[in-house]
Amino acid sequence: MHVPTPEDFRALTDWGLVERPFAAIDDYSAEREHRRTENDRHQRRRREQERNASAEFVADSQAYYRSMDRPIDRTKWSYLKRRKAWFQPPVGWNRFAAPGTSRVLDLGCGDGDQTQRVADFVAGQWLSAGYDGFPLEIVGVDLSESRVENARRHTRSPHEKITLRFETGDTVAGLDYGDDFFDHTLVMGLFEVLGDDPLEAVLDELARLTAQGIYVRDILDAYPGLTPRPDLSARLADRGFDTVERHKLFEEPFVATGTHDPLDVWPMNVHQVLFAAATDPPSPEDRY
Numbered sequence: 133m134h135v136p137t138p139e140d141f142r143a144l145t146d147w148g149l150v151e152r153p154f155a156a157i158d159d160y161s162a163e164r165e166h167r168r169t170e171n172d173r174h175q176r177r178r179r180e181q182e183r184n185a186s187a188e189f190v191a192d193s194q195a196y197y198r199s200m201d202r203p204i205d206r207t208k209w210s211y212l213k214r215r216k217a218w219f220q221p222p223v224g225w226n227r228f229a230a231p232g233t234s235r236v237l238d239l240g241c242g243d244g245d246q247t248q249r250v251a252d253f254v255a256g257q258w259l260s261a262g263y264d265g266f267p268l269e270i271v272g273v274d275l276s277e278s279r280v281e282n283a284r285r286h287t288r289s290p291h292e293k294i295t296l297r298f299e300t301g302d303t304v305a306g307l308d309y310g311d312d313f314f315d316h317t318l319v320m321g322l323f324e325v326l327g328d329d330p331l332e333a334v335l336d337e338l339a340r341l342t343a344q345g346i347y348v349r350d351i352l353d354a355y356p357g358l359t360p361r362p363d364l365s366a367r368l369a370d371r372g373f374d375t376v377e378r379h380k381l382f383e384e385p386f387v388a389t390g391t392h393d394p395l396d397v398w399p400m401n402v403h404q405v406l407f408a409a410a411t412d413p414p415s416p417e418d419r420y
C-alpha cells in the first residue's frame with residue numbers, strides 16, 4: 133500500500149459515507165455477489181491475497197500478531213480509518229451514545245482507527261441530541277503491543293466526557309475484568325483470524341464481559357488463515373445474545389468491472405455485520 137495521496141482521500145469522499153454511513157448495506161445484493169466473478173480486478177486481487185498470505189500468519193495467527201512490529205504513520209492511519217468505514221457501518225452504535233452506557237470495549241482493536249470512529253460517532257450523537265454527554269470509557273484491547281502503541285499515538289478523545297484507553301491483552305487466555313464489566317463490545321475482524329478452538333474461548337469471554345450488546349464485523353470469504361463463520365448468530369444465541377440486525381456487504385462499493393478502491397489493493401470481499409443484544413441483561417444495580 134502506497135502512502136495515500138490527497139486524490140486517494142478525495143476518492144473516498146466520493147463514496148458518500150458522510151451523508152449515508154450505511155451505504156454499503158444497500159449496495160450489496162446476492163446477485164451482485166455472484167457477479168463479482170466477472171470482475172477481473174476482484175479475481176486478480178483475490179488470487180494475490182491468497183498467494184501473498186504470510187506463512188507465519190497462516191501457521192499461527194496468534195504468534196504472528198504477538199510479534200508484529202509495525203508502526204503506522206498518521207496519513208495511512210487516517211486513510212484506513214475512513215476506508216474501513218464502508219464495510220464497518222455503525223449498526224447499533226446509537227446504543228453506545230444512549231444514557232446508561234458507560235463502558236465500551238473494542239476487542240482486537242488493532243491500530244485504534246476504528247475505535248476512534250466509535251468515539252467520534254458517540255460525540256456526534258450527543259451533539260445532535262443536544263446532550264452534554266455522560267462519562268464514557270472506551271477501552272481497546274489487542275494482542276499486538278505495536279498496534280496498541282499505534283492506537284495510543286494516533287487516537288484523540290473528541291469529547292471531554294469520553295476517555296480512550298488502550299492495552300495489550302489476549303482474549304483467548306482471558307481478560308482481567310469482572311463479569312458484565314462492559315455495556316457493549318465491538319469485535320471487528322478478530323473472529324476471522326482465529327481457529328475454531330480459540331474462537332470458542334473468545335466467544336465465551338466476550339459473553340462473560342458484555343452486559344448488553346455485541347457488534348461484529350467478520351469476513352465471509354475463505355482465505356488462507358481466515359475462516360468465515362456464517363453461523364455466528366447461532367453461536368452468539370447459544371451464549372444469550374440474539375441478533376437484532378445482520379447484513380452482508382462488500383469491502384468496497386460494487387462495480388461490475390474495474391474498481392472503486394482508490395488504492396487498488398483489496399479484493400471485493402464479502403463480510404457480515406451484525407448487532408446482537410443480551411436476551412436477559414443484568415440490572416444496573418448488580419453491575420455498578
Ligand SMILES: C[S@@+](CC[C@H](N)C(=O)[O-])C[C@H]1O[C@@H](n2cnc3c(N)ncnc32)[C@H](O)[C@@H]1O
Pocket residue numbers: 193194197198216239240241242243246273274275276279301302303304305319320321322325
Ligand atoms: C484483522 S485485525 C482487525 C483490527 C481492528 N479491529 C480493525 O477493525 O481494524 C485483527 C486484530 O485482532 C488482534 N488479535 C488477534 N488475536 C487476538 C487475541 N487473542 N486477543 C486480542 N486481540 C487479538 C490482532 O492483533 C489484530 O490487531
